[in-house]
Amino acid sequence: MIILQAQQVARFFGAETLFDKVNLEVQDHARIGLVGVNGAGKSTLLRIIAGIDPADQGQVIKNKGVNIGYLAQNSGLDSQRTIFAEMLTVFSELQQIAQQLKEMEQQLIAEPTNQTLLANYDELLNTYKAKNGYTYETEIKTVLNGFQFPETTYEMQISELSGGERSRLALAKILLQKPELLILDEPTNHLDIETLNWLETYLQGYPGAILVVSHDQYFLDHVAKEIYALTQHQLKHYRGNYTDYLHRADEEQEHAEKEYEQQQSEIKKLETFVEKNITRKSTTKRAQSRQKQLDKMDRLEKPKSGEQSAHFQFEITAETGKEVLLVHDLAIGYEDHVMSSPINFDVRKQQKVAIIGPNGIGKSTLVKTLLEEIPPLRGTFKFGANVAIGYYDQNQSQLDSSKTVLDTIWDEHPLLPEQQIRNVLGSFLFRGDDVKKVVHQLSGGEKARLLLTKLAMEKRNVLLMDEPTNHLDIQSKEVLEAALENFAGTLIFVSHDRYFINSLADTIIDIDGQGSHIYHGNYDFYLEKRQELATPEQATKETVISDNQAAFKADKEQQKEVRRLERNVASLENTMAELEEKNQAVQLEMTQPENLNDFQKLAELQAQLENIQVQQQTAENDWLAASEKLENFS
Structure with missing residues (x-):
């Protein structure tokens, strides 16, 4: 059953079209992913569908009584209540019924033969049971635990939490509300891998329909069953998950290009025939017939190859030795607070190593320790011969907010001509007057691309990257993935982006409070081995997984x-x-x-x-x- 339709919806900004003639259909129990580059209008479209903003043209029709829950990007819960008290507000109706039942029970003690009261009590009790009155507190605890809020946090004041924690609570609350249509804009922000895995499982069993915008391809692959792609001001619909959409879109592009080329070839033949034969008496009629064919032909437009995307590569000027990094019994943290210990691993030349772990465990702290920005609490680490480190900082603190885009790069390479600097910036989508923008005017995605420009210009042989995919749209992430896949040096990166990890990593270092656990494979391999080690007695302080890895890695290498x-x-x-x-x-x-x-x-x-x-x-x-x-x- 269709519960909502967007019909011929458009949004304009002055003379500029953001999107036009958009049609979207939501069935009950639908699982829809909305994708497109940054700036395509995805969030704007969600707000129109949710009824928050009006459309400039067209209309959104929803069935009577359909309840829509909308969660904006990076929105946090603003409340003076404690965590558990705020979640209880979702079930205020059940709490009122519970109070009524208590009052009626007291009345029945005084009037045990009152049949009317007894009938009303039975009816209300059935309602309470049907609405899960006996299990809603368990449900709250399940959801809070999934979002990494254990019972010890329930009495914490929401106003005292961090922005990321309030964002997670906002998502928890809207899930507990269970609207018939759940509209989520980038719900995976601020979530670590463990929470992402839990959220995916929860959404797969969600009773209503889901419409979600996400830059997390792995999330879309596991949640979405249909994709709407917002590209070149139009919305196209595809059945299947994100990977299915990529295949279909590529096939459509290839088919459109072939059709266009075939028609152009036919047009050229007809035009050549007409040109050669129109003046010959014996062939004039045939030439006129061909000209009529040309005049009646419905000419195809040349297919566009999609939205502009960056194109770049990471080069090196010198090679490292075989041993790049040795870490032995390292303890990381601040002063007397040990976040993780002992950490043991080694990195060899041309390896691609992903560092993962829950939020707050110290992944960024490990990176800063390796950069000698903070001292280790215990243990040692040593970089090998000829190592030149290029660092990507997720907080973007390496950028001077007062400089222009052009000066940010040119000041570090003053001997290069301006046009060469502009050409490099152009490959990262800074073109024309974009290079005159001041850094503080840039979006998060633009700052990320500028940092990548700096890194590419340095030509270092070891890249140490902390959450490099933050702020990037899917297309930019895929370009970065391709550039790093072809990188001839060594890559060590922190990430919670499972698709990115899966595509690049040949080794995964999982950090927790007990130290490091090493998996010689990509993210799929890590998941497989984690399931095998699900029971606590099987886990060891340092887990090195290698069985069957040769065949597994060979298959993954071929896929790559x-x-x-x-x-x-x-x-x-x-x-x-x-x-x-x-x-x-x-x-x-x-x-x-x-x-x-x-x-x-x-x-x-x-x-x-x-x-x-x-x-x-x-x-x-x-x-x-x-x-x-x-x-x-x-």
């Missing part, structure tokens, strides 16, 4: 190689298309009347054309080689 080749083939196809456009543009310029008699200009254009043709031949050879390699893997 296939994904890398697919990206390479797609990139080369885009390059070939761009070069073909440049080729045609130069040829067109050579035919312009003002250039026909300008031999110097024609010579310059001919040189450009020959250079483009060389690039085309190189790109085509690379594409053929990559395509053949991909075909062999497949």
